[in-house]
Amino acid sequence: MITIQANEVNKKYGDTIALRDLSLSVEKGELFGLIGPDGAGKTSLIRILTTLLLADKGTATVNGHDVVKSYRAIRRQVGYMPGRFSLYQDLSVEENLRFFATAFGTTIEANYDVIRDIYQQIEPFRRRRAGALSGGMKQKLALSCALVHRPEVLFLDEPTTGVDPVSRQEFWQILKGLQERGITILVSTPYMDEASLCDRIALIQDGQLLGIDTPAALRKAYPHPLWDLQSSRRYELLHFLRQQEFTLSVFPFGETLHLATRPDVPEHQIRESCYSQGFTDIQLTRIEATIEDCFMDRMAPTADPEIH
Amino acid sequence: MATSVIETHELTKRFGNFTAVDRITFQVQPGEIFGFLGANGAGKTTAMRMLTGLSRPTAGEGIVAGYDVYRQAEQIKRRIGYMSQRFSLYEDLTVRENIQFYAGIYGLPWRSIRSKTSELIERLQLGEVARTLVGSLPLGWKQKLAFSTAILHDPEIVFLDEPTGGVDPITRRQFWEMIYAAADRGVTIFVTTHYMDESEYCDRISMMVDGEIRALGSPHDLKTQYDQPDMNGVFLQLARHSERS
The missing domain is CATH 3.30.70.100 (Alpha-Beta Plaits)
Incomplete structure (x- = not known):
């Protein structure tokens, strides 16, 4: 069963093309990686799928709902952790979480089982202002807020960017745990070595797909x-x-x-x-090739004068 | 203390009763590529701020480019280059204007600013976009330009704070070739990164955990010492039990 579907999605900002005819589909329960550098179009695609941005052309559905016509249904069913820290810096940890729960018409208590494993790690600091948390703790709070309404589909935009290897490893373990609960996950990352942690990946650059498959199949196709x-x-x-x-x-x-x-x-x-x-x-x-070898091999020759 | 570009002895920074940097002692030699690694919150940024003359240490000693970090912070700032994670370039100035602006900030005389600007534009092959706003350049170009402006005044040492974050894998490697070329010319490189494969391009690496330097050596020595196949393994082993992340 397909949970996320994008069909020839196009998006431009002025003269800049963010997405060109991008199509992909994500199966229910998959942990799907969107892998590419800054400016590849990852954020635009995630924002279109979470109904926060309109595509210029093309269609997309999440959980069978059209992102334009049925955006209200989608917003209830998905969780979104944006790339930039999105919480209220001068609310406490607990206030932030309660705010997000209330906005979705629910409570922390009713959904505590979903966030427990993650939230317990920051609960000792629940009265601290979100702005005063360390990077790793902010990340866990943002994820808790994205999960507190019990979404079926989770979108994470570069959750591990700028995060050290230990915290990255922990974060991927958390994602695996959420997947085991049946949540479909679409996660973007610029770190090629994280590709192997996904069931399937899309390599993306300059708004275009360079390839889409399981990490093993992409490596084999080098x-x-x-x-x-x-x-x-x-x-x-x-x-x-x-x-x-x-x-x-x-x-x-x-x-x-x-x-x-x-x-x-x-x-x-x-x-x-x-x-x-x-x-x-x-x-x-x-x-055998790594995903980074595959990515470089498939990269469109850029207009860079120094390229070899 | 004569030959090192950086020399610290038990350099410490406390904020109230929190010790952000705890008695770090190390030296960096001229022309060396020195990787400054550590977990989030380990104290890297605070240490870099002390070494670049932006933050006064609480205790210990530090000499950078021959100047004392307590008394000669202004001289230090003139003798170093700095490039941060997010580009230090002005997006709504052109390529040429950015170069000239930084040359001016670093105190180069006007005659030399003009020649250095033209020289740099030619070397980076940016002639066709010299009058283009930096904001509209591809990421990789901006990054090379930012690095080049950071060393325009021939500093003894350049501090690079996660210079390659988010950049595509080919551009990332081209950037490292620029670093090598600069190090060959004698510029000392002090660099932080979260890409563990990049840390292997450094001559020596220090690993900070909870404010202290826990390990220091060549990538090869560290891998041998901690019996790990790569630097990622070394990092995980050293930082796993960090108390601060």
Whole structure:
């Protein structure tokens, strides 16, 4: 059963195109990731799906309701955690939560089971002003507020941006827990390594889909032979490889390099050309692509003059 | 103290009875790329504000670019560059105006402002958009421009506060090549990031937890010391039991 559906959605701001003919669908109970950099159109799409913004063209439904005609029904059934901190800074933790519950005609007590696991972590600070909370606690309060009316579908716009790796890991565990309760989740993120935590993902850039599938299927569909190279002279090696005829692309990945080559380039050819330039300490391994490799491969060539 | 660009000894900042930065001691060498990592709320921003002359320490010692963080904050500000997470550029000034504005702020003489501006526009290949408002440039261009203006006055050290947040993976890597090029020219780089793969591009890394520097070393040494395959593992191990996040 399809819970979220977008059909050829278009959105422009003046001359800037935010979304071009974007279509996707999310199944009931899925944890779906919208993966792309700033300016990709993630926020525009989420705001259209949560009925906060009108598309210029195209249609969309959530839980079977049209985002334009039945926006009232959708607003009761979805929770939305915006990218920017959206709470009232000078209300206390508890006041914020009560405000959101009341706005939806319900109470904290009636829905406490939904938010308990998350809210308990900040409940000791319930009298503190929201503005005085740490980043991680603000995030948990914002999520509690988005959940307090027991939504069936949850939209989260970059909940982990600017958050350290420990808090990110905790946050994804929370999302998994919500999914187990049957909530359909659409979450956007600029962190490619979070893709593997989703059931399916859409890669998005410049308002267009670069691909949509399970993380495993996208990785499998990577079209070139891909190698991992290590050397103590990483940057020299990068520049050397860039000049080679067999190279399609080469990028630094942490302490190693990822090299995509033309088809049928044998391992010994790569190895020998590196040796001949004095890179004698290289470690060369054939690898499977990461989501970040896939994203870069599918990226539209930008107008950037420095692109390689 | 002669050769380090940054040298601190038990540098501390307290707000009331809260110790935001707790006796941090470290040195950064000229031309080094120094990664300054830590959990949210660990005290990174407060430490950076002390090192850039914006916040007076409560205790300890600190020398940045040869100047004392207590008595010579103004000299420090002239000898450093700074680029923040959100661009420090003015969106409704053109590319050329932004460069000239920053050159002026950093106190370059007018003659040199004109030549430096033209030089930079040429080097970044921004000639065609020199009269375009910065607000309408793609994110990646803004970021490169922001970095270049932050080092326009040839500072000894540039502080980069999450410079690559939200940027696409190719632009992110191009940005690191600019960092490398600047470090090659001798500019010391002091950088914070939440991308753990990027921390591996640093020569050395410090990890702050609860106001203290808990670990300091090359990415390779830290991974060996904590027996982790990557810096993400090191980070999780060190910061998991943080009391402040």
